[in-house]
Amino acid sequence: MRHYLIVDDNRAFAENLGEILRDQGAEVTVAEGGGPALEQVARRRFDALVTxxxxxxxxxxxxxxxxxxxxxxxxxxxxxxxxxxRELEAARREGLLAVLSKPVPIARLLDLLAVARRGGLVAVVEDDAALRDNLCEALRARGFSAVTAASVLETDRLGPVVPCCALVDLRLPGGPDGEAMLRLAAKYPGLPLIVQSAYDAPPPVPAAAVFAKPFDTAALLAEVERRHASPHGSRA
Structure with a gap:
């Protein structure tokens, strides 16, 4: 049984949402604020947070x-x-599965929670906004959360949580080809780097896989699945 933590200062809203999830067979814990939520997370393992x-x-x-x-x-x-x-941008930098507007689209929420993966954070480092958004949506549909960067500088700003892998464009603004790979390898030692590139230049550090643009998205996602299932990070 999957166990979800719902955090909202509107107790009635949180309980109503919790009841919907319980009707779907889930276990639900409700917290009315950040302090109680942190106490719950320290005591129990949850499959997803809805806040x-x-x-x-x-x-x-x-x-x-x-x-x-x-x-x-x-x-x-x-x-x-x-x-x-504006606070949403700070939350996105932590890597979110999704942002949903209120009133909550229940069917969409249920679909996302059903596939949400623990340890499924993927860094998407790509300067093509349309491709980056498409990759994030494809990952989301498979339960992966995404944290993004569009330049070498933004790569430096990624948070401390280690992704299960990174999808990295070889050529990005702000540095020579492969610079983002070098910085990711230094920031997260052992991180599987999945390269996507339209150029023939070799990666500056060993890559877990290389996909030439335009690439087969299904094959790329299959590689992400393999990396998530690997022992690189803990899979509690």
């Missing part, structure tokens, strides 16, 4: 940040009535 964004004392972005220091493998979904909230 509001705007809450007293501790907002959703800070909560995700702090929870990842306790349980780095926990996938997180944010639900919010304020989709333009």
């Amino acid at each position: 509001d964004m705007r809450m007293p004392l501790m907002g959703g972005a800070e909560l995700v940040h702090r929870i990842r220091r306790v349980d780095p493998e926990l996938p997180a979904l944010v639900v919010t009535a304020h989709v333009e909230d």
Whole structure:
């Protein structure tokens, strides 16, 4: 049985959402704020976190940040009535499975929770915005969370949680070919690097796999699946 943690200062909303998930056969724990949520995560293993964004004392972005220091493998979904909230960008930098607007699209939420993967964070390092978004959506449909970077500099800003793998364009703004790979390899030793490139230049460090653009997305995702199943990171 999958176990979800719902965090929202609106108790009635959280309980209603929890009841819907229980009807689907899940176990649900409800917390009315960040403090109680952190206490729950310290005591129990959850399959996914569903949190509001705007809450007293501790907002959703800070909560995700702090929870990842306790349980780095926990996938997180944010639900919010304020989709333009600037705090969302901070939450996205932690790597989210999805951001859903209120009123919550229940069918979409159920689909995402059903496939959410612990330890399924993937770094998508790609400067082509359309391709980056398409990759993130394809990963999301398979339960992977994504954290993104569009340049060498943004690669330096990725958070401390180690991804299960990284999808890396060989040529990015802000540095020579392969510079992002070098920095990822230094930041996350042993991280499987899956290269995607339209150029023939060899990767500067060993790559787990290399896909020439345009690539077969299904084959790329199959490689991500293999890396997630490998013993590179813990799979609690």
